[in-house]
Amino acid sequence: MTDTLTPVLTDNWDADRAWTLASYESRGGYGALKKALGMDQDAIIEAVKDSGLRGRGGAGFPTGMKWSFIPQANPNPKYLVVNADESEPGTCKDIPLMMASPHTLVEGVIISSYAIRANHAFIYVRGEVLHVVRRLQNAVREAFAAGHLGKDIHGSGYDLDLVVHAGAGAYICGEETALLDSLEGRRGQPRLRPPFPAVAGLYASPTVINNVESIASVPSIIERGADWFASLGTEKSKGYVIYSLSGHVKKPGQYEAPLGITLRELIDLGGGMREGRQLKFWTPGGSSTPLLTDEHLDVPLDYEAVGAAGSMLGTRALQIFDETTCVVRAVLRWTEFYKHESCGKCTPCREGTWWLVQTLARLEQGQGSEADLDLLLDQCDNILGRAFCALGDGATSPITSSIQYFRDEFIAHLAQGGCPFDPAASTAFAAEGALA
Template identity: 40%
Template sequence: MDITELLEIAEKERSHQKPIRVHCCTSTGCRAANSLSVKKNLEGAVKDVGLSDRVQVVGVGCMGFCGNGPLVEIDPQEKLYERVTPNDAASIIEAINGGIATAPEGDLKHPFFARQLRIVRENSGKIDPESIDEYIAVGGYQPLYKVIHDMTPAEVVDEITRSGLRGRGGAGYPTGLKWATVAKMPPGQKYIVCNGDEGDPGAFMDRSVLESDPHKVLEGMAIAGYAVGASEGYIYVRAEYPLAIERLETAIKQAKKLGILGSQIFYSAFDFKINIRIGAGAFVCGEETALISSIEGGRGNPRPRPPYPAQEGLWGCPTLINNVETFANIAAIVREGGDWYASIGTEKSKGTKVFALTGKIRNNGLIEVPMGITLREIVAEMGGGIPDGEVKAVQTGGPSGGCIPASLLDTPVDYESLSNLGSMMGSGGMVVMDKETSMVEVARFYMEFCRGETCGKCIPCRAGTVQMYHTLTKILKGEANQTDLERLQALCDMVKHTSLCGLGQSAPNPVISTLRYFPEEYTTLIKPDVLNGKVAVSH
């Protein structure tokens, strides 16, 4: 396939599309609320009303406003309907001709939508994720063609470096630097790995991207393969994401059929194939070396670093590992240029970030916002605040992150600012808590999670998380004293600084942050120390 054939597919697809498109969300969240029946009834209503010549019903990916699904959008009329039931379908189609829809109408000008800047999710909710033609019609795979025919691998790496993109799966390691490291390794077998093992409680960003726009991730991986000299890639997805896996399989088959994946891509010497590996759902496999071990067929145990995967990774070969969201940024950066991307966000945190906004919040779902926006803007304006009460804390970064008090909601969302508060960006989970939330309970919840997910390879994580969990339980029962509290703090420090991998090193963060910002919730639960019949006062 050459550029002419690619553009012909795009033009043909656009010419076949009807003037009015009815977008019905068919991602996991809306499917759970019966959106497939909604779509079926919408299709039937179009025929019944006689609008088949100008109205097209399209099953699309996630629109973002997950708490109000199923969602249906009428394009280009810019009408949004929320909590749609199968019985509402006919009235929605009739409303296109001036009738009245029975489903609640949403507001696309609400801050939840208006404050977003979509790069990763630019196609989500707009195209059929199971149609490669629709992806090509919005410019898909043109960036891949561009890099193969108009850029050298070094120029691609330079473009990504200039963009300032940082890895979206954890602490934010510079993407360009990681790519450059792999590219500089001696010629030979190299691999690209997409980390889709999203295991944080309350996080569903990667799942949504894979379900809504799988070709965007495939294209990003292929561009990375060209840039670093890799001919094979793996997408590692947990088995709990069956729809994401299904749509990835469909997308890979479609790309192979058109010659966009496989041998001599776009009539070039570049070969690149992509495989899917399904994980059993171990949180530790989100760590690079544990993920590699799992792909190889072994137990998902991390290993000491160095050597880093960029030097010695999958089957001992140089391996580039980025997460889903990172790869989903690549095509847009190539298309618009690294300087364009670098103009968005803050000095050290460029671009946008996708968050799963959940918890005690009025508007919950997926949002994509420019780096540097404040937590208050996200929670109060976009999220609409807490329905009945006040915000007490916002937890970012999942089990590896921390709890940020309401007094610090004016903090900008970027890597350094969140780290300075004892939290982290992580993969993008953002859980809002109200005044009724016990922060000690929250700390125990995350510690229980980490205790169950430790691989057990190193003693600090294996034993330390268990002891921290038991101590937190003791505090909640009112059976702990000041000595137990001091022991908890010492355990946090030990586990953080002596664990083998990122799971153990970051596991104490929810405990440390709640001790730092909500100390009174701990002290009110502990008993005073009694020594020789006297109460020992701690300062």
């Protein structure tokens, strides 16, 4: 790992009116586009492959490889779709990026679309973030007026139309095939695969779907070179990313750093924990990733190391909780969210998340018995790997990991007849050593 912080995507966020075309171009914006238009399209794909860029939306799949799956012999149109439906609890990197510097994403869209020979691209944004939708739409208008979009872009003979589409606020539309159904005007529900989107995606045509941060990283790769990008990060997790640090830290926010930085370093950058408090548990990639504890402070935050620790890097949504937080209540709140957001298409997720909430709520209220913990694990086992998409799997992650690390706290709820973190019960709970 090189420097602690590597501002690239966030480098211009402090510029005056950074979201405008004039400000973006004053810092070299759209220079990478002009360079890309002079390159062979396959050479751009190879550069992205060589850079080691992996999907920044959670799965970590190699971006260049995904692009190469597009069958160019297919006579149907090719499409690029940007997944900007950021809705994972704790994740807050894409919306600030689009708000502060929408042209970074727009330039990435144009280069990426050119590489895969797509003449139509879409940015699918959460409908609730109307301010971001308007800012993106204005950036697209500016790009059209400047000749960066439209017909015969900069005399290259390449045409591209870009549409900003506002979704209807369903968490499930963050799943790429549900997003496609929503974009086509249908109810957002996951599709059965195969066929995969690369073969039959939007309008049954070859489609690439990438996260905002993945596409926004492409201009820097073209401008500075694949070797430069690959020099950052770790051996298998290349480049820089935006870490969303939130919760019980003094300075929550977005921290752009190479993959492989540790949570201890990020918390130090964030001013440390709240005064007089210590870390209890945290999520490395949002609430759908297994919890980690203070034992994992020095785990490198890359795909391989976090996976080896028993969790997933996901969207790098680092939610930090100190010892005043009831882990049972936190997990219950997340599970209620997943129950509410289940699209209902498959039985394991539709019924399973409902039963998870019932069992967890009973435990949180100090009712039931220790056998309910085994019941919870059995319910999770019946959902994991059996749901239509990853929502069901994600709903089980905080439950199984919290029981693994904090089983005593669940039992304390039963012994106390309620939450030990209630003011009336906290003294007795601490006396029993359950907070140790």
